[in-house]
Amino acid sequence: MTTSTSDTIETQIRAEALRLGFDACRFADASEAWPASDRLTQFVDAGRHGEMAWMAQTAERRAHPTAMWGEARSAVMLGVNYGPDADPREILAHPQLGAISAYAQGDDYHELIKKRLKTLARWMQQRFPAEVKVFVDTAPLMEKPLAERAGLGWQGRHTNLVSREFGSWLFLGAVLTTRELKPDAPSQDHCGACHACLDACPTNAFPAPYQLDARRCISYLTIELKEAIPVEFRPALGNRIYGCDDCLAVCPWNKFAQIAHEQALHAREALRAPALGELALLDEAGFRVLFAKSPVKRIGRDRFVRNVLYAIGNSGDAGLVTQVVALLDDDAPVVRGAAAWALGRLAPERFEAMRADRVSTENSAAVRGEWVITPPAHPDESRDPS
Template sequence: MTTSISEPIERRIRAEAETLGFDVCGFASIEQAWPAAARLAEFVEAGRHGEMAWMETTRARRAHPKAMWPGARSAIVLGVNYGPEADPLAILEHRSRGAISVYAQGDDYHELIKKRLKALARWLVAETGCELKVFVDTAPLMEKPLAQSAGLGWQGKHTNLVSRAFGSWLFLGSILTDSVLAPDAAETDHCGACRACLDICPTAAFPAPYQLDARRCISYLTIEHAGPVPPEFRAAMGNRIYGCDDCLAVCPWNKFARASREMALQAREALKAPALADLARLDDAAFRALFAKSPVKRIGRDRFVRNVLYAIGNSADPALAETAQALRDDASDVVRDAAAWAVAQLAKPRDGKERSVSLSPIAPGLR
């Protein structure tokens, strides 16, 4: 797309963003009140943030975009489509395979977005001389309500952003600037009476529409929660070993979304439907090699293998019993606990009664 220097800066920014690979770009004023701060306070005060202590310690900085930078006047909010090519829920039927959330099947999207944001920021400074700051979701800036203000979508009943063009599949990034940009109209809520995202949640993590209790969320439990997962949630995790796409994938607005060719090219075959038996055998070095440049890497081998063992316990596949048994002497407490649970689960027939599982002696090299 070509533009001229006489065109409005907002149009020129959109054109440059498109050139850099962003799928959508919107503008919001940040001079107004910020009702999202009250919702965040209720969330934290109810303890629904679980072990994510950073949500409490950074609460004041999240209270308003200006708390991040008092000189900011406007926000540029950008989105990258990561719509999957196939149904992300199909893998849940293959219980001896691990389900890794769509966004984590390739390189870390934070790095992808950050490079593009910085390139756009450099261009904007050169064009206008403005001051600005760049944010991906690792910073304490509430990007979903900001994206709604900029017209990119609305926060659905599952609390994630929903777009009429991209469904529930948008990565977000933001630039705060001291320039005054013409704001776009805020998007309105189009969820209507639909509650598909609430009803599909395996652990009933939504106490009410637009409210999330992270302590029950499988994404939280598999990624942020460090210790053993509470027993009442383990069976509901199924074979989800990193994140959970259920509430996103079931959204009816996804029918207007399109698959992202870029994300399809980045996705690694080894992470689309990995065998649980192979993943359970990963030591620290092998884990780091497999998940190099992946967001999965940050949770570490022990937490990841813990998740794999819960999936093994839910697999109903007696052939995986020896794999779990081999980890009962693992150096990690959390892995040993998960291995014992998996072995016990595989010893139960479908009627819930104990049955014997034939296990070979543990070879010395597997201890």
């Protein structure tokens, strides 16, 4: 894509962003008032961030884009489409298979987007001299409110960004600059009276529209929570072993979404519908090989196998008891505890026969606690753990 010298700065930046592979590019004023700060404060004060201590620690820097970088004047907001080629919820009907969130079935988007952001930032600096800084997800910048301000979409009732062109399937990145750029019109909320995303949540993680209690969210529970997942949420996990797409996938605006054209973001066959029984056998080396370049690698083998064992406990497949029993002696307490719960779900009599011996020999108090409780027999729990 070419630009002429008569094109505006914004037109030239947008053309270069699209050339680099971004699917959307719009501009926002980075120095205006920032109502998102109050929402973040309420979220943290209510403890809804759970164990994500970094959200509280960086709250002041997230309070406003200029709180982190006082010279920032404009934000170039960028989106990369990762629309899946099928409804991510289809796998939930196959309890012997593991459901991995759509965004994590391909390469790690952080690396993909950061490389392009840096390339765009260098190009901007050379063409229109000004200071620039790039941000993608892990930095203390609230990208969704900025994206809404730039007109990329609006924060829907599920708190994620919704786009008229890409539905709920946009990765976000930002380039802050000291240069004044003409802002685009902000997006308006087009959720209307729809509450499909709220109704779809398996754990009732939305206390109210536009509010999320991360402590109840399956994405938080399977990714951020380091220890055992609370017992009351385990049946609602179903076969979700990394993240949850339910609230995103049910959004009516997805009817306008496009399938991602990025080969790196396409689902790898090995991660599209992996067998739980095979995943339970993963050791550290096998985990690293399977999830090379995948965002899943960030949680490590132990936490991942913990998730797999909860899914096995929900599967109703007694044929997986052999894998469960083998993991009762795993080195990681979080794995041993999840294996005990899964055994109690799939083979209650065997669980009872082993209980006394395991309680007397187990050196982890958390794991002994798993043997003390009696897991509910599969499968007739309510999906509402409240």
